Each structure stands twice: as structure tokens, then as C-alpha cells.
Amino acid sequence: MKKFGTMIEFKEYIKKLNERLKKYIPASLLPSEEALYKPLNIFDVPKKEADEYKYKAIKYAFKHHYENNSFYRKFCKENDVRPDDIKSIDDFVKIPLIPDKFYKTYPAGKEFAMWLATIYTGELPNIVIRKNDSYDDIIKKFNDAGLVISYSSGTSGRHTFIPRDKRTFYNSEYGIAKSVVTMIYPFWEYDINGYLLMPNPFKTNVFAGKVCSVYFDVIKNVEVAIDREITADIIQAAMQDNLKGKIVRYAMQRENRKMINRIVKWLKEQHKQKNKIAMVGAPFILYFVMEELKKSGETFDFGENGAVATGGGWKIYEDKRMPVEEFRKMVEEVLGIPPEYCLDLYGMVEGNGWMVHCPEGHYLHVPTTYYHAMVIDENGEPVAYGEKGRFAFLDGLALSYPGFIISGDEVRMLEECPCCHRNTPVLEPEVKRAKGDEMRGCAEEMRRVLSMDMSR
Amino acid sequence: MFREWKDKEYIPPKTMVKLFTKGTFALSKVIIKNLNKLKKNRMEKVEYIPPKRKYKLPSYNPNMKYIKSDEKYLRPTLYCNPYAKEIIALANHLGAFEKEPYEYARDVFEFVKRNIILQILPLDGVVATLRRGYGTCLHKISLFIALCRVAGLKARYKLYALTMIQQWYETFVQPDPLMQEWYNAMGYFMLHGEGEVLIDGKWIVADVGPTPERQASAGIPITKFGEDSIGIWFQAIPGSIMRVESLPLGLGMASKILMEKIAPSSVKKINNSILKQYEKGKKILEEIGEEEYDKKVRKGYKMPKIELERKSIIFE
Numbered sequence: 001m002k003k004f005g006t007m008i009e010f011k012e013y014i015k016k017l018n019e020r021l022k023k024y025i026p027a028s029l030l031p032s033e034e035a036l037y038k039p040l041n042i043f044d045v046p047k048k049e050a051d052e053y054k055y056k057a058i059k060y061a062f063k064h065h066y067e068n069n070s071f072y073r074k075f076c077k078e079n080d081v082r083p084d085d086i087k088s089i090d091d092f093v094k095i096p097l098i099p100d101k102f103y104k105t106y107p108a109g110k111e112f113a114m115w116l117a118t119i120y121t122g123e124l125p126n127i128v129i130r131k132n133d134s135y136d137d138i139i140k141k142f143n144d145a146g147l148v149i150s151y152s153s154g155t156s157g158r159h160t161f162i163p164r165d166k167r168t169f170y171n172s173e174y175g176i177a178k179s180v181v182t183m184i185y186p187f188w189e190y191d192i193n194g195y196l197l198m199p200n201p202f203k204t205n206v207f208a209g210k211v212c213s214v215y216f217d218v219i220k221n222v223e224v225a226i227d228r229e230i231t232a233d234i235i236q237a238a239m240q241d242n243l244k245g246k247i248v249r250y251a252m253q254r255e256n257r258k259m260i261n262r263i264v265k266w267l268k269e270q271h272k273q274k275n276k277i278a279m280v281g282a283p284f285i286l287y288f289v290m291e292e293l294k295k296s297g298e299t300f301d302f303g304e305n306g307a308v309a310t311g312g313g314w315k316i317y318e319d320k321r322m323p324v325e326e327f328r329k330m331v332e333e334v335l336g337i338p339p340e341y342c343l344d345l346y347g348m349v350e351g352n353g354w355m356v357h358c359p360e361g362h363y364l365h366v367p368t369t370y371y372h373a374m375v376i377d378e379n380g381e382p383v384a385y386g387e388k389g390r391f392a393f394l395d396g397l398a399l400s401y402p403g404f405i406i407s408g409d410e411v412r413m414l415e416e417c418p419c420c421h422r423n424t425p426v427l428e429p430e431v432k433r434a435k436g437d438e439m440r441g442c443a444e445e446m447r448r449v450l451s452m453d454m455s456r
Numbered sequence: 457m458f459r460e461w462k463d464k465e466y467i468p469p470k471t472m473v474k475l476f477t478k479g480t481f482a483l484s485k486v487i488i489k490n491l492n493k494l495k496k497n498r499m500e501k502v503e504y505i506p507p508k509r510k511y512k513l514p515s516y517n518p519n520m521k522y523i524k525s526d527e528k529y530l531r532p533t534l535y536c537n538p539y540a541k542e543i544i545a546l547a548n549h550l551g552a553f554e555k556e557p558y559e560y561a562r563d564v565f566e567f568v569k570r571n572i573i574l575q576i577l578p579l580d581g582v583v584a585t586l587r588r589g590y591g592t593c594l595h596k597i598s599l600f601i602a603l604c605r606v607a608g609l610k611a612r613y614k615l616y617a618l619t620m621i622q623q624w625y626e627t628f629v630q631p632d633p634l635m636q637e638w639y640n641a642m643g644y645f646m647l648h649g650e651g652e653v654l655i656d657g658k659w660i661v662a663d664v665g666p667t668p669e670r671q672a673s674a675g676i677p678i679t680k681f682g683e684d685s686i687g688i689w690f691q692a693i694p695g696s697i698m699r700v701e702s703l704p705l706g707l708g709m710a711s712k713i714l715m716e717k718i719a720p721s722s723v724k725k726i727n728n729s730i731l732k733q734y735e736k737g738k739k740i741l742e743e744i745g746e747e748e749y750d751k752k753v754r755k756g757y758k759m760p761k762i763e764l765e766r767k768s769i770i771f772e
């Protein structure tokens with residue numbers, strides 16, 4: 001990668017970011033927050049130092065949930081584990097993991113509100129629930145009371161609901177911003193133009209969309225691809241193969257045409273004015289934009305004046321997956337943005353750790369200070385580096401719900417990156433769902449909602 | 457008569473009517489859209505040999521004890537006649553009136569769960585199921601309930617619409633593209649259930665539907681007496697759980713039309729696929745042993761149990 005002559009020093013770079021993100025940083029830091037906010041380079045903390053941070057962060061979080069969350073405490077007692085049993089990082093394997101499916105096992109009606117209250121760690125503010133409140137109503141009431149309930153939806157039509165408090169949500173937002181800005185060094189600066197290829201974070205409770213609200217604090221001028229309100233009910237309707245679903249999808253398709261045209265127009269303007277741009281969001285939206293440009297034979301040469309950060313999955317059509325590498329090639333061909341500035345993220349609604357591609361090899365680097373990633377075999381035992389298994393993690397940042405989770409995603413973790421020297425383990429560039437689990441991914445779910453299959 | 461129907465819960469509960477209306481509507485659409493395909497389906501010849509019964513029927517003698525009652529949850533209901541000779545004989549054979557109620561109910565559970573092979577066919581009575589040795593989960597629950605009631609144990613149905621885990625989807629849906637459309641249309645239509653028996657004032661759940669072989673082939677734990685399959689095997693569609701004394705009127709007819717008239721070849725294909733799964737699971741259990749298998753999968757699958765708390769929520 002060509003570096004600029006006047007390249008900003010990394011320390012200065014992060015300092016500037018922290019200034020922009022001041023409101024996210026708590027006045028006094030808990031151990032897991034120290035592990036997020038203190039390290040200068042979150043992806044390059046020396047192992048010994050990272051382990052110290054991590055031990056304190058995870059131990060604190062485990063004790064916190066054990067003491068303040070009755071269902072998790074019961075679960076620990078069943079597994080015969082107490083906070084005192086965690087004496088070093090080697091003891092982390094004892095911490096009972098919750099299958100990610102657990103966060104889908106919610107009941108209906110007013111019991112849904114109780115379910116949220118039960119999985120929430122600690123006390124809640126007073127919330128008034130009426131008999132006929134829908135899921136969206138209940139979420140809104142919790143959120144009006146200062147919480148951040150967000151969800152991600154599966155193909156079965158069941159959502160994964162996670163109750164965050166403001167503090168946990170802010171930590172998550174700061175985490176995603178710091179992780180991406182760190183990896184894309186020295187690209188980031190505040191005074192540039194951005195396009196969010198997602199629903200408006202302020203009008204959705206889909207986690208992948210909501211967490212992007214930090215983008216508005218990181219970059220000065222941000223446009224949003226999908227500005228209409230997207231509720232849990234709409235998503236559910238759009239995913240159903242019935243008349244209502246068809247109508248919803250048809251309406252969306254018309255909107256989507258307009259959306260693609262708006263983005264194309266924006267790109268043209270930015271290019272003409274030689275502006276620096278950063279596009280963030282669901283890869284399939286950018287894919288359709290680029291297809292549109294290709295149709296009309298247009299290309300741009302943003303070069304190092306452009307960057308793309310994607311996340312959420314690589315399904316383009318119902319039966320078509322796009323290899324990430326191919327996507328990067330397309331971005332280079334059509335937009336002229338080099339692969340070093342086209343990075344993918346891996347994260348999930350249940351966690352606050354963000355794995356980000358390194359520019360050198362596009363391996364997913366795992367944060368090591370507040371987050372402990374593991375790969376688990378079918379018996380629930382950790383596997384060695386390089387072996388396949390399910391992705392699991394202990395998340396120190398999750399303070400409002402126990403973030404000790406075993407996911408359905410199949411991964412392979414390597415002790416170090418084959419392509420760069422950052423001090424973290426890595427996951428292989430592309431993550432697939434474990435067999436036997438329903439597939440999911442934030443982009444996948446948006447893709448369904450938006451039914452981009454129209455062009456076939 | 458209507459009153460009796462209502463009392464015995466032959467009239468489908470509101471939730472079920474709602475589910476079925478939605479389901480019927482969606483299904484009719486698939487049918488209309490696929491008239492040609494369906495016609496082909498009816499013409500298509502699919503090789504299908506039903507499984508053989510796994511057990512001998514115990515013989516009946518008129519001196520056998522049984523409890524006849526008109527009390528709710530003890531009396532006969534649709535497709536569930538506890539006083540048939542075959543049922544009385546089997547109940548006595550399984551130790552009714554000799555064993556403790558819990559022990560007896562558990563043995564009935566094990567008998568039905570293990571011996572009646574899952575196959576898709578229209579609803580019919582418990583005697584037919586027992587003679588045949590296979591049936592849907594609704595057939596199996598009815599048999600479980602009849603065997604409990606005849607021994608004086610109150611028993612009922614716990615029914616719900618469900619979202620399936622992937623393996624189940626593969627068995628039922630993938631063998632046939634038409635089924636895939638059905639599946640999409642039927643999201644709310646497919647009922648599944650468990651039995652429940654009242655012992656010492658507590659309703660104990662009996663997940664008699666899946667045989668250990670089916671559960672092994674899907675890689676999930678073998679559910680025991682008193683263990684719910686929701687959360688392990690299925691996710692119930694929120695709000696769809698119904699606890700009823702009887703299967704509702706109309707379900708039998710609907711299932712008959714659906715399976716025999718509309719898409720008989722699809723049903724055969726599904727049944728073949730279930731039998732294949734059964735064989736696969738049998739092999740897995742033979743190789744590592746049932747206990748070892750169960751221990752192994754439970755390790756990776758443990759779900760926290762949750763008792764709902766209200767905290768500071770106020771309900772109006």
C-alpha cells in the first residue's frame with residue numbers, strides 16, 4: 001500500500017477518534033471498559049498485556065452476571081461453577097456457555113416483556129405494558145425507558161432479541177468504530193462523506209443497523225440508503241410467502257430501484273468533486289449499485305480517496321453467494337478502490353466484539369483484550385488452532401446480559417495471521433454457518449427484506 | 457351435543473382456528489398455483505413400503521382391570537378411546553394398577569416413544585395406530601393419552617405450531633420441491649405436540665413423537681419422560697401453545713384430504729425419507745450406544761432454563 005508523505009501518526013489518529021467519540025467513553029471505567037478504551041491499537045496489544053486486561057475484564061463480567069442475573073446463576077450452579085473458580089485465563093473454559101438459540105426462545109404477549117426482564121442482568125426502570133402490546137410496542141417501551149433492545153432475525157421468522165443498556169450499547173458502538181478505524185489506518189478522517197448502506201439507525205431496532213449510528217459521529221456527512229422505518233412486523237411480513245408478503249416486497253422493490261439510483265447519483269457527484277468517501281454497510285446493496293454502473297459501462301477511480309467496510313454476510317441472491325474476494329475485485333474494477341481499503345467485518349447481535357479484516361491478507365482479526373474467542377467442537381470442548389468448530393466467545397463488554405455464547409457459525413481460528421504481524425489470532429476470511437443451523441447474517445436478513453431478487 | 461363438544465374441547469380453540477385459517481388460505485394458494493404439478497404428483501408412482509410393527513400385541517382377557525370415567529381428561533375423546541380391548545390389554549401388560557402411577561406413565565411413554573415409528577398418514581384412532589405400529593406424532597400422543605386414561609391417570613394434549621430446526625426441515629421438506637412451497641405456505645399450519653399426564657397434582661410432559669433413532673439422526677438429545685422438546689427439538693411459534701382435552705373436529709378430515717387426495721406421492725416421499733433417517737439414527741445408536749450418544753449431545757446443547765421474573769414491569 002502506498003503511504004502518504006504526510007501520514008498521520010497512529011497515536012494522533014486514535015486521539016482524534018477519541019475526541020470525536022467522547023460521549024461514548026464512560027467517566028470511570030470498569031475493567032472490561034479499560035480493556036476497550038485504554039489500548040492504543042486494539043488489534044496489536046502484546047500478549048502478556050492483553051491477557052492481563054482480558055482476565056480482569058472477563059472475570060469481572062462473569063462475577064457481575066453471576067451475582068445479578070438469576071437465570072445465569074442457576075445455570076452456573078447446574079454446571080457447578082462459581083466466580084471463585086476462575087483463577088486464570090486457563091479457567092475460562094469453565095464458564096458456562098449459552099447457545100445463541102437461547103436468545104430466540106421468547107414467549108409471546110406480556111410474557112415477552114417478562115422474558116426480556118428476566119434475561120436482563122440487574123434492575124430495570126419501571127415499564128408499563130398493556131395487554132395487547134405487540135413486540136414492537138414492548139421494544140419501544142423498553143427503549144423509551146433508556147434501554148437498547150435490538151434484534152436480528154432468522155430465516156425461520158424468529159428473532160434473536162438482546163437487551164442492552166445504554167452503557168453496553170455505547171461500548172459496542174465505540175468498539176465497532178475503533179476496530180474499523182484502526183484497521184483502515186491511515187484512511188480515516190472526520191471531514192469526509194459517507195454512505196450508510198443500511199436502514200437509518202435511528203429508525204430501526206435491527207442491531208446491525210442500530211449499531212451504525214456511531215458512523216454519524218465518526219464521519220461528518222452521512223447519507224442513508226434506507227430511510228423508512230423498518231419494524232419487526234414488516235420484516236416478518238416480507239419474509240412470508242403470502243399475499244401480504246408479496247405486497248410488502250413489491251413496495252420495497254420499487255423503493256429499492258430508487259435507492260440504487262440515488263446511490264449511483266451520489267457516487268457520480270462525489271467523483272466529480274474529487275471528494276473522499278467511505279461506504280459502510282450491507283455488501284449486497286453495493287453489489288447492486290455496481291451492477292447498475294456496469295450496465296451503463298461507468299467506472300470510477302476513487303483510489304485511496306475511497307473505502308468500503310462491509311458486514312453481515314455474502315448472499316447476493318437466494319441461491320447465490322458472492323466470494324468476498326470477488327467482491328473486492330469488483331470494487332476495484334468499478335469504483336477504483338484498492339482491496340486494502342475494502343474490508344469486511346464479522347460480528348453478531350449477541351456480542352460486542354468486532355472481528356475485522358486486515359488490509360494485508362483480509363483475515364479476520366479477533367480483539368484480545370475485552371473479548372475471548374474460542375472454537376468449540378460438537379462436545380462443547382475447545383479445539384486446537386487450525387481446526388474447525390463452532391465460534392464461541394466470552395464478551396466482557398456485555399454488562400446487561402450474559403455474553404458468554406456459543407454460536408452456530410463454523411470457523412477455523414489461527415494463532416496468528418499468515419499475512420500481517422498484528423498480535424491477535426485470526427479467523428479465516430469468510431465465515432459460514434454451521435451445518436444443521438439456520439443460516440443467518442445481518443445482510444442476509446436485509447437482503448430478504450429488500451427482496452433484491454427483482455432483477456431476475 | 458354441541459355443549460358436549462364444547463366441554464370436551466372438540467371445537468378447535470381460537471388460536472388453532474386462527475392458525476388453520478391462515479394455513480388453509482396459504483395452502484389453497486399453493487394448490488391453485490400448482491394444479492398441474494399436483495396432477496403430476498398424483499400420477500407419479502413412488503415406491504413405498506410401510507415399516508413393520510416392532511412389537512406383539514398382548515392378548516386381552518375380560519377380567520382385566522380398567523378405569524371407566526366420565527371426568528374431564530379421563531373420558532374418551534376424538535380418536536382416543538381408552539376402553540378398546542387392545543388398549544386395556546396393553547395397559548395391563550405395561551403394569552397399570554401394579555406400578556406406581558409415575559412409573560407406569562413413564563413406561564407408557566417409553567413404549568409409545570420407542571415403538572411407534574413416525575410416518576405421515578391421515579388421523580385415525582388409537583387401536584388402528586397400535587395395530588399398525590406407526591403414525592404421526594398426533595397418533596402417538598393419542599395412544600399415550602389413551603393408555604394413561606385407561607389406568608385412571610388424567611391426560612391431555614399440548615399442541616403448538618412450530619418452527620423447525622434444520623435437520624427436520626431437510627427430512628420433511630427437501631425431498632420434494634413441491635413440499636418446499638408447502639412448507640413456506642404452511643409456516644403456521646403444521647401442528648406438533650406432546651402429551652401431558654397429571655401425577656400428584658402436576659402435569660408432566662411426554663414428548664412421545666420422535667423415536668430415539670430420529671433424534672439421533674438429527675443430532676439432538678433423546679428426550680426423557682418429563683422433558684420438553686421445545687427448545688431442544690423445536691421452537692414453538694410464540695403464542696401457539698394450546699393445552700386441550702381432545703384433538704379438534706375437522707383435523708382428521710383435513711389431514712385425509714391433504715394427504716390422500718392432494719399430494720399422495722409427496723407424502724410417500726416424505727415417509728421414505730423419514731425411514732431413511734430412522735435407519736441412519738439406528739446405526740448411530742448401535743455404534744456408540746444410546747446412553748453414550750445422549751451424554752455426548754447434551755454436553756454441547758445445554759440450554760439454560762428460565763423462570764420468568766417481573767422485576768419492575770407494570771402490567772395494565
Ligand SMILES: [Zn+2]
Nearest residue numbers: 358363417420
Ligand atoms: Zn492480518
